[in-house]
Amino acid sequence: MHDTKVSIEKTEILSDNWYTLKKITFNIQKKDGTFQQQSREAYDRGNGAVILLYNKDSRTVILTRQFRLPTYINGNTSGMMIEACAGLLDNDHPEECIKRETEEETGYKISHVEKIFEAYMSPGSVTEILHFFIAEYSKEMKTGEGGGLDNEGENIEVLELGFENALEMISSGEIKDAKTIMLLQHMRMKSIL
Known part of the structure; x- marks a missing residue:
């Protein structure tokens, strides 16, 4: 390669x-x-972070459900998506961002996160790099209801699902979010749950 x-x-x-x-x-x-001139459009929405919370004892994961307009206008009749907790960095360090987003969206206050990789999610048109994390959770870490921030228009439902059930939801089409699929498959590949 050159x-x-x-x-x-x-x-x-x-x-x-x-x-x-x-x-x-x-x-x-x-x-x-030789050189060739080309023109492309690139959408810059900033970089982000995503996390999958898991509990080894109960073999469960925490996911969210919320309305996503782009999916609604492209065939998702309800517009609702089941996803891992995520957010834009907004100039924060990825670890600080994902801890904040986790508490805002899920109500769990976590202190330790493990970064597993980074990925460009749509490199043909979007500049975003997404930082992927996992973290263990327990009921004692639940400090609030979650649901996101009203001033950001968030209306997020928090889901606690069995790990095997979440994997089956990929096959059934109930989970179609790429970052969530990647995290669930990572957990299975590494035999974490």
């Missing part, structure tokens, strides 16, 4: 409403050494 040479020629901001959508014109070196 390092591809790229030079950015022009960047235009197409939208700066919620996040930033840019059109980027660039030259990229092909395998034969």
